[in-house]
Amino acid sequence: MALLDFLTLSFVERWVMLTGILGIAAMGVDKFVAVIDWGDRISEKTLHIIALLGGFWGIIFGAFLFHHKTSKPEFWPPVLFATALWIGLFFALLFGYIRLPAAA
Numbered sequence: 001m002a003l004l005d006f007l008t009l010s011f012v013e014r015w016v017m018l019t020g021i022l023g024i025a026a027m028g029v030d031k032f033v034a035v036i037d038w039g040d041r042i043s044e045k046t047l048h049i050i051a052l053l054g055g056f057w058g059i060i061f062g063a064f065l066f067h068h069k070t071s072k073p074e075f076w077p078p079v080l081f082a083t084a085l086w087i088g089l090f091f092a093l094l095f096g097y098i099r100l101p102a103a104a
Helices: 009-036 044-065 073-094
Strands: none
Touching: 009 044, 009 073, 044 073
């Protein structure tokens, strides 16, 4: 069985859901650490990687939920780029430009 056979639509949905939850958690933890000034913070690079891996919605939601990084304009272009990529993937799947194997 090929590795791409595991890449089903339901897997992609679960992946985006889990990475989004990770994004919310990462924004919350980083805000908490920033407020209490305790230890190392989560780097912006890590938050951008989470967004690129599918957690874009969690990073955006977490930013507004925790009022974190909302006034830092240089943080947002990579997050918006990741959002555009995932929305493009969604529409490519929706209109049949990309076909994934059916779930077993």
